[in-house]
Amino acid sequence: MAISENIVAPVRKRFDAAALADIITNAIGSWNFIIAQSILMVIWFILNTAGWFVWHWDPYPFVFLNLFMSMEAAYATPIILMSGNRQQVRDEAKRDADSETLRRIEQIERTLDAHVNGTAKEHSQQLQDLRLILQELHTQLCPDSTLNLTPATPPLPSNLAPVKRTNELLRSGNTPQQRKKASRR
Secondary structure (H helix, E strand, C coil), rough: HHHHHHHHHHHHHHHHHHHHHHHHHHHHCCHHHHHHHHHHHHHHHHHHHCCCCCCCCCCCCCCHHHHHHHHHHHHHHHHHHHHHHHHHHHHHHHHHHHHHHHHHHHHHHHHHHHHHHHHHHHHHHHHHHHHHHHHHHHHHEEEEEEECCCCCCCCCHHHHHHHHHHHHHHHHHHHHHHHHHHHHC
């Protein structure tokens, strides 16, 4: 069950009477209702104008039908508005839940980004320290030869390509955080 459904569920329980408005609105707003109402009106017209063996309870101009349709509209309008208000409450609750979820995701992304950057910097510093120690050992053991300790990156498996890109950015000083700091200066 999604977070938004957890928030919308109490809203449904709070508005039990308004659930009826949703049911009526769904019925009134369907093609079945429009077709059924149109058929009833045609039958009404036929029975009250052309029916020979039927008593004409609402002769032309169909005042009783007009009264009935006005009463139907008078009740349908507020019911549709109640259903719209209820839908608005559900939409707001879902929007709030979605905003909270996005906020949490952004917070997790920032935490992971800081962790990855910190780990990469830490490893970079450790590698630099190891290079210095290796160079010192080499000069002590072999004073006549020169040692080239240019950083060589071993090939990475394809699933670690993002790590390689991060390492390249850190070495080049072109990370988003470093660009942001540079633009502030």
